[in-house]
Amino acid sequence: MTPLFEVRGLTKRFLGITAVDGVDLALERGELVSLIGPNGSGKTTFFNCVTGFLPVDGGRVFFRGGEITGAPPYRIARLGIARTFQIVSVFARLTVLENLLVFLQQHQEENFAGRLLRSRRIHRLEDQALERARSLLALVGLARVPTTLAGTLSYGQRKLLAFAAALMPEPELILLDEPTAAVNPTMINQMKELILALHRLGKTVLLVEHNMDVVMDISQRVVVLDHGQKIAEGPPQAIRRDPRVLEAYFGR
Amino acid sequence: MLRWSGWFVGGVALAVMPWLVGAAFPAQQRYILHILVFTGLFAALALSYDLVVGHVGSLSLAHPAFFGIGAYAAALLATRAGWPFLAGLTAALVCAGLAALLIGVPAFRLAEHSFAIGTLGFALVTHVVVTNWVEFTRGPLCVTGIPRPVIGVGALSLRITTVPHYYWLALTALALVALLYRGLTTFRLGRAFNAVRDDEALAATAGINPLKYRMLSFVIGAALAGGIGALYAHYITVLCPEELTIALTVNLLVILFLGGVGSLRGVVLGAVLFTALPEILRVAPTWRLVIYGLLLLLMVIKWPEGLDAALRRAGRRPRA
Numbered sequence: 219m220t221p222l223f224e225v226r227g228l229t230k231r232f233l234g235i236t237a238v239d240g241v242d243l244a245l246e247r248g249e250l251v252s253l254i255g256p257n258g259s260g261k262t263t264f265f266n267c268v269t270g271f272l273p274v275d276g277g278r279v280f281f282r283g284g285e286i287t288g289a290p291p292y293r294i295a296r297l298g299i300a301r302t303f304q305i306v307s308v309f310a311r312l313t314v315l316e317n318l319l320v321f322l323q324q325h326q327e328e329n330f331a332g333r334l335l336r337s338r339r340i341h342r343l344e345d346q347a348l349e350r351a352r353s354l355l356a357l358v359g360l361a362r363v364p365t366t367l368a369g370t371l372s373y374g375q376r377k378l379l380a381f382a383a384a385l386m387p388e389p390e391l392i393l394l395d396e397p398t399a400a401v402n403p404t405m406i407n408q409m410k411e412l413i414l415a416l417h418r419l420g421k422t423v424l425l426v427e428h429n430m431d432v433v434m435d436i437s438q439r440v441v442v443l444d445h446g447q448k449i450a451e452g453p454p455q456a457i458r459r460d461p462r463v464l465e466a467y468f469g470r
Numbered sequence: 471m472l473r474w475s476g477w478f479v480g481g482v483a484l485a486v487m488p489w490l491v492g493a494a495f496p497a498q499q500r501y502i503l504h505i506l507v508f509t510g511l512f513a514a515l516a517l518s519y520d521l522v523v524g525h526v527g528s529l530s531l532a533h534p535a536f537f538g539i540g541a542y543a544a545a546l547l548a549t550r551a552g553w554p555f556l557a558g559l560t561a562a563l564v565c566a567g568l569a570a571l572l573i574g575v576p577a578f579r580l581a582e583h584s585f586a587i588g589t590l591g592f593a594l595v596t597h598v599v600v601t602n603w604v605e606f607t608r609g610p611l612c613v614t615g616i617p618r619p620v621i622g623v624g625a626l627s628l629r630i631t632t633v634p635h636y637y638w639l640a641l642t643a644l645a646l647v648a649l650l651y652r653g654l655t656t657f658r659l660g661r662a663f664n665a666v667r668d669d670e671a672l673a674a675t676a677g678i679n680p681l682k683y684r685m686l687s688f689v690i691g692a693a694l695a696g697g698i699g700a701l702y703a704h705y706i707t708v709l710c711p712e713e714l715t716i717a718l719t720v721n722l723l724v725i726l727f728l729g730g731v732g733s734l735r736g737v738v739l740g741a742v743l744f745t746a747l748p749e750i751l752r753v754a755p756t757w758r759l760v761i762y763g764l765l766l767l768l769m770v771i772k773w774p775e776g777l778d779a780a781l782r783r784a785g786r787r788p789r790a
Contacts, residue, residue, distance in 0.1 A: 271671065291671070292673075292675075292680070293679075296677040301675055303672070307672045308669075309664065309673075311664060312661065319661060320673075321677075323658050323662070324662070325677055330659075333657070333659050334654065334659060335653075344658070387677070
């Protein structure tokens, strides 16, 4: 069976520096995989290339057997790939609830006239979206602040909101860019539980993460990048002892 | 209930305004209604501008050009080709919308500030062309003798000749623009527009095509501006290139920031203040513009987010 998500020989250069260098990666349905590596090893660039935010210089990306290399971000999102950003972002002048609703509406089939005139069909879709948004807010613990402007939330709350928003359209593949960076230990645990919950629901998750405890604790497989190249891949226990990985992180 | 009755009373009051004004200030009825026509057109124009600036966050400086393109399209078609009013109005909407589409394709390739400069360039070029293409636009000689609008045909036609007629026409235009503004800026469409304004990259991960929404608001805003330009041309009946100067953008920006960017009530309030204040201040003719400037300055210092935000805060306080 073809993997759900496959990257072949992905290469990205910035002014002669090769940030991502011929990286291969395949994710099977339902896998929870972490992408790690020292600062500047190309993890976020990899994310940006496969989600269409950066043009690639080489290699191909496939999702559900179809090629998505070079497709614009909004189209990749509509295919069922969600992503979060390292620097947490929400729509600051929309309310918490609206932040979630806007993530589903583009996936629901509708036309401009129907939207402008607010047909009965649109109202039914909106009700479905509202129901889903409320259950996700309950999941991440933001159910009490649905009408607050997202820009006034705390950093941690915004992070939870961004996470919940990414789940709104029920994506098959979720790419999380450092979900536990810069949050307190309680929330690191909460985030960990949420990612595991996604995994139990059968979602495919690719995680970029710096917190090794989280990575080693929840990943089924770990991929290590260094200077843009994949230097190791395997189960967490093996990666922990891999001499190439230790060298990349601590030097010789 | 209360909301609806408020709207109803307000609507009726606006509709019977010519008689109210006639009863209260019989000697100045024409003058006051004239100011109100300007207020209505300015409010509608500011709303069309706010679709772009306030809701997708693109600082376009080309709005006077779209207003002017619509005004000239209607004026020239009426005076040279004898087009009826509604046909000319439609042509104005289409011409301005098309111009926005053409200029939008290259301009939206530019990021924020460059976009503002790019659209400013378009506005300046349009002004220069209108001023200097004398054979076509009559340039500084102005288009004169623009006919009074006639709506409909034959026995059912409605002739707009007196100031109260124009007042009702401007009021209708404002109501239609406000309805469209509300439809576009609330619920699902508004959410998508505002998402693009708040964070373009994040909007893309939500499956929104940012360019499509920016273009949509830009073209609709421009088309409306063109339509209002047509109404304006048919009202003043003499159309000169000065109407297209960048001063109009400055006025529109003052209205938006005074009233509240992105808010229907705020923008309309801003337009009312902006056009009514200088007239009220005629009681002190020498110091009129000085006082006006100072008042604007004070309001901006006291309510930096605009009157709408200030009103909302004032409305919340007693209940909280």
